Amino acid sequence: MEWILIFAVLMFVALIFLKKLAAQSSDSSENALGYRQKKTLFTEAERSFLGILDQCIDPKQHRIFGKVRVADIVEPNPTKNRSEWQKAFNPIKAKHFDYVICTVDTLKPVCAIELDDKSHSQTKRQQRDQLLESVCSDANLPLIRVPAKRSYKLEEVKALLSKRFAQTQVSSASDREVESQREKKVKPETAKKLDEINA
Numbered sequence: 001m002e003w004i005l006i007f008a009v010l011m012f013v014a015l016i017f018l019k020k021l022a023a024q025s026s027d028s029s030e031n032a033l034g035y036r037q038k039k040t041l042f043t044e045a046e047r048s049f050l051g052i053l054d055q056c057i058d059p060k061q062h063r064i065f066g067k068v069r070v071a072d073i074v075e076p077n078p079t080k081n082r083s084e085w086q087k088a089f090n091p092i093k094a095k096h097f098d099y100v101i102c103t104v105d106t107l108k109p110v111c112a113i114e115l116d117d118k119s120h121s122q123t124k125r126q127q128r129d130q131l132l133e134s135v136c137s138d139a140n141l142p143l144i145r146v147p148a149k150r151s152y153k154l155e156e157v158k159a160l161l162s163k164r165f166a167q168t169q170v171s172s173a174s175d176r177e178v179e180s181q182r183e184k185k186v187k188p189e190t191a192k193k194l195d196e197i198n199a
Helices: 002-032 044-056 082-089 123-139 154-184 188-198
Strands: 062-069 096-103 109-116 143-147
Touching (some): 044 062, 044 096, 044 109, 109 123, 123 143
Parallel strands (some): 109 143
């Protein structure tokens, strides 16, 4: 009977030892692969199109950013239901726009640009594209889709962008007008104090 008890204790100790050994092995294997720096931020096609974009914008008015996370410029509408907010956030949290053009002064996004290569014909990619289009439409952020090519005509790209910039400049002008009107309105208490000072 004693040998059964000793055997059970030894088995228990061996099991604990094996579990610790397995845990240490998995911890070290997570970092065993390591990391390396990629050669470039953009693919050759993305870098080529960036060169065209650089020629199309006025650097005094706009800046181009690449590989921008969707969730950095678009977010779900506020709600008290955290679960509902998270459900809306999850589909965009790991997605990126190829390029985002922003105003120089405030870095407000003017438009997002997607460079569509052959991969965009795949069903999974098309679902992603539809999601981005829907999100941008909801957020009132223009999304420009440009087919990837060997070469681009500068005038065609400028025409695509100028249409979007014209819309944005109109909305920016109206935003500035609203802000100006807000600044002109004086709270009643402030107006009363100003009247007292001037009296």
